[in-house]
Amino acid sequence: MRILCAVDGSEYSQWGVQALEALASREPEHVTLLHVVNTSALQAAKGKNPIAEKRALAAMEKAGGILLREAERSARVALGQAATGPRTKFQTVLAHGPLAQTIARQARRLKADLILLGSRGLSDIRGFLLGSISRQVAAIAPCSVFVVKQPTPKLLRVALAVDDSKHSRAAARFLRSRILPESATVTILSSAESPVTDLAARYLSESQLADLTKPVMDRATGLVNALRDDFIKEGYPVVTEVQMDHVIDTIVKHVEADHDDLLVIGSRDLTKSERLHLGSVSESLLRHAPCSVLIVRGARA
Numbered sequence: 671m672r673i674l675c676a677v678d679g680s681e682y683s684q685w686g687v688q689a690l691e692a693l694a695s696r697e698p699e700h701v702t703l704l705h706v707v708n709t710s711a712l713q714a715a716k717g718k719n720p721i722a723e724k725r726a727l728a729a730m731e732k733a734g735g736i737l738l739r740e741a742e743r744s745a746r747v748a749l750g751q752a753a754t755g756p757r758t759k760f761q762t763v764l765a766h767g768p769l770a771q772t773i774a775r776q777a778r779r780l781k782a783d784l785i786l787l788g789s790r791g792l793s794d795i796r797g798f799l800l801g802s803i804s805r806q807v808a809a810i811a812p813c814s815v816f817v818v819k820q821p822t823p824k825l826l827r828v829a830l831a832v833d834d835s836k837h838s839r840a841a842a843r844f845l846r847s848r849i850l851p852e853s854a855t856v857t858i859l860s861s862a863e864s865p866v867t868d869l870a871a872r873y874l875s876e877s878q879l880a881d882l883t884k885p886v887m888d889r890a891t892g893l894v895n896a897l898r899d900d901f902i903k904e905g906y907p908v909v910t911e912v913q914m915d916h917v918i919d920t921i922v923k924h925v926e927a928d929h930d931d932l933l934v935i936g937s938r939d940l941t942k943s944e945r946l947h948l949g950s951v952s953e954s955l956l957r958h959a960p961c962s963v964l965i966v967r968g969a970r971a
Contacts, residue, residue, distance in 0.1 A: 671848050672700040674782040676773050676807075677741045679733075682788035685818045687741055689786060689962070690748040692825045692931075695851045697749070702761045702780055703741045705734040706772045731764060738762040770806035778812045783848065785811050788818045808937075808956055814844060814966045822931055822962045825850065829857045829930045831921045831955070834893050837936030841966035842897050845934050846904055849964065857909045857928065858897050861920035862890040887914060917951060922958050934964045 675690070677683045690701065707730045742760055749758055765772050777785050789804035804817045830845060832838035842858075850856070865882050866874065874882075894910045901908045913920050925933050937952035956963045 671696065671698045671783045672702075672781060673698050673784045673786055674702045674704055674773070674777045674780055675741070675745065676704045676706070676785065676787040677737060678705065679737045680788070682818070684744070684788065685821050686786050686788035687744045688748050689788075689816065689818045689822045690745055691750075691823045692851070693849065694749045696848065697757050700759045700761070701745055701749075702763055702776075702782070703738050703745060704763045704765060704773065704776055705738050705741075706769050707731060707734055707764065707766045708769050709766050710768060734764045738764060769803050770810065773803075773807050774810045774812060782813050784813060785815045786818070787815070805953060805956055808965050809950075809953065811967065814964065816962065816964045817956060818962045819960070820962060825854045825931050827857070827928060827930045828854050828932045828934060829859055829921070829925055829928065830897070830934045831859050831861075832893060832897060832936070833860060833917075834889060835936065837966070838893075839897070839936070841934055841936030841964075842900065844966045845964070846901060846906070849934075850906065852905065855907045855909065856901055857911060857924070857930070858894050858901070859911045859921060859924055860890045860894050860913075861917045862886045862912065862914045863917065864914050883914060887912065918954050918958065921955060922960070925959055925961055930961050932962050932964055933959045934966065936966045 671693075673690070673693070675686055677687060687703075690698075707727070709727065739762070742762055745760065751757060763776060765776055767775075773785060773787070776782075785807060787804055787807065789802060804815075808815045808817065828845070828850065830842060832842065845856075863886075864871070865886055866879070871879055890912045894912055898908045898910050911924065921933070924930075933955065935952050935955055937950065952965050956965065
């Protein structure tokens with residue numbers, strides 16, 4: 671697997687590098703450490719003091735180079751390759767430009783399978799108004815995105831939230847083949863939306879309501895059981911859970927109650943309009959989930 675790990679020197683960024691330890695059993699073939707020099711502030715002052723601007727840029731580039739060298743050392747330690755022969759190829763990249771767009775562009779250039787980055791987890795209101803870098807990257811990334819929201823040195827409990835879509839099946843394949851260590855326990859979770867509103871349900875008998883909801887629950891249960899069998903065949907312990915409730919609330923409550931290390935979800939590519947608004951389930955879960963989140967996009971079997 672080819673991983674692009676974005677670093678900026680913050681504590682949250684260090685969580686991203688340290689999360690490589692959770693992927694060490696898979697021994698990624700290539701890890702690129704990326705630092706982006708955000709020149710937007712300098713460009714805003716362009717022409718006012720070009721000498722000072724040039725010096726500031728040089729200082730930012732020097733600091734970025736030092737940061738990348740330190741990040742590579744930390745990455746080797748996280749992968750357990752600090753004192754052994756290098757089994758993973760490491761590369762450092764210093765790039766310039768807007769943060770999220772540059773990370774996505776570099777991932778595309780490097781043909782990365784996974785973008786790994788830490789997130790400070792902005793509050794809901796501030797995140798709505800400003801948007802976090804991790805959410806921006808997740809919206810435009812050409813590949814899967816692993817957002818580290820807490821120190822994640824191991825993956826012991828992983829929740830896979832699924833629906834009846836090819837994106838959920840791709841997420842399950844990606845999790846089994848690229849991410850999951852042998853020691854992990856997986857919960858496959860599906861929350862089916864009721865085919866009738868709460869208001870309409872008041873005017874239906876229990877049998878009438880059951881006739882409408884049973885086919886929906888049966889489809890969700892069949893999907894979860896089929897995915898469970900795929901994991902069991904490869905030796906992973908699996909728990910399943912199917913509910914009929916609000917999707918976002920159900921998943922977030924489950925992750926909180928089970929103290930999961932990682933929530934995995936599949937996501938389709940977003941249109942420009944969807945990127946502007948907040949209609950994506952994956953984006954809502956990224957914002958609200960208390961644990962690290964892996965959004966699988968464009969996964970190959």
